[in-house]
Amino acid sequence: MAKLIFNKMLCKSCGLCVSVCPKQIISISKSEINSKGYFVSELIDTEKCIGCAFCAMMCPDSVIEVEK
Amino acid sequence: MAKIFEKPKMLTDKPTHYCPGCTHGQAHILTARAIDKLNVKKIIGVAPVGCAVFAYEYFNCDMQEAAHGRAPAVATGIKRVIPDAIVFAYQGDGDLASIGMAEIVHAAARGENITVIFVNNAIYGMTGGQMAPTTMIGQKATTCQSGRSVALNGYPIHVSEMLSQLQGPCYIERVSCHDVKHIRQAQKAVDKAFQNQVEGRGFSMIEILATCPTNWGMNPIESNKYVEEVMCSVYPLGVYKDTTKEEA
Ligand SMILES: Cc1ncc(C[n+]2csc(CCOP(=O)(O)OP(=O)(O)O)c2C)c(N)n1
Ligand code: SF4
Ligand SMILES: [Mg+2]
Numbered sequence: 001m002a003k004l005i006f007n008k009m010l011c012k013s014c015g016l017c018v019s020v021c022p023k024q025i026i027s028i029s030k031s032e033i034n035s036k037g038y039f040v041s042e043l044i045d046t047e048k049c050i051g052c053a054f055c056a057m058m059c060p061d062s063v064i065e066v067e068k
Numbered sequence: 069m070a071k072i073f074e075k076p077k078m079l080t081d082k083p084t085h086y087c088p089g090c091t092h093g094q095a096h097i098l099t100a101r102a103i104d105k106l107n108v109k110k111i112i113g114v115a116p117v118g119c120a121v122f123a124y125e126y127f128n129c130d131m132q133e134a135a136h137g138r139a140p141a142v143a144t145g146i147k148r149v150i151p152d153a154i155v156f157a158y159q160g161d162g163d164l165a166s167i168g169m170a171e172i173v174h175a176a177a178r179g180e181n182i183t184v185i186f187v188n189n190a191i192y193g194m195t196g197g198q199m200a201p202t203t204m205i206g207q208k209a210t211t212c213q214s215g216r217s218v219a220l221n222g223y224p225i226h227v228s229e230m231l232s233q234l235q236g237p238c239y240i241e242r243v244s245c246h247d248v249k250h251i252r253q254a255q256k257a258v259d260k261a262f263q264n265q266v267e268g269r270g271f272s273m274i275e276i277l278a279t280c281p282t283n284w285g286m287n288p289i290e291s292n293k294y295v296e297e298v299m300c301s302v303y304p305l306g307v308y309k310d311t312t313k314e315e316a
Contacts, residue, residue, distance in 0.1 A: 003069060016289065019289050056073045057073065058251070060090060065073060067072065
């Protein structure tokens, strides 16, 4: 089991995390907006996460931390 | 559970002002992670003029702002006065290859013991997307709206290839960040560029191919594709100079 921690404040909705997730379980929220005005990225299926950290590595804004 | 991935300690908590998907963020992370791995207390960075002008807000070490293009000269001065500090210059392509061409060439030729992080997004990002010396043939910019033309604008400058012809540099590599595999390779290159300085080997420069989604007029994912498909063929990745191999 892996756990992703999103520092949503830093997210700019660029979608690079979404593009590299091998399980396609990250998406940009359609409802949650951070204080900068960006729709934030989120993990949509916790169970399927393998903790590869590709999303975290791809993020240019260090939004995602990974625990395993 | 243990943390297997976190933000580098060498970066402050301040949110960056970079556009969504801009590679400057990734270039900061690569640099900061490399410094985190060094067992050195005194780190001094030199920030450029360009979109990374506020880099001094983001790196968790002493920083000095340089005049446009002068970062390698400023870094030279700092390194010579404080030789036990690890000194790096962080520069864009307009900063390094246009107004600052003399400074980078001479710092490289002197073999200054500094590390240069060169973020090449083939455009002047900060000022609104004007053509840079690195803008590719056919690439559109606000000052070449039908695409760069050889007849009118001449050829782009391949900085890594050019500097590797000099005797001074120790290590020159061009890397990319368009996917996870390339980020991993880029990290190794940046690590080595800092390790070389610790070992007193002389001038190291890593050229990072970068996106500027805003001025390229593409979204961040299309921009990374453009780096992979177009930029990497015009600016081939790889090690252009490595004197550490010759010594070994
Ligand atoms: C002496 C001087 N000339 C011109 C400028 C205007 N200027 C600011 S940033 C820049 C180019 C930046 O391009 P680059 O180094 O590629 O950085 P990027 O924003 O693309 O990361 C220019 C020409 C300036 N600030 N100072
Ligand atoms: S203008 Fe371009 S280089 Fe500057 S922050 Fe935005 S995407 Fe990055
Ligand atoms: Mg630029």
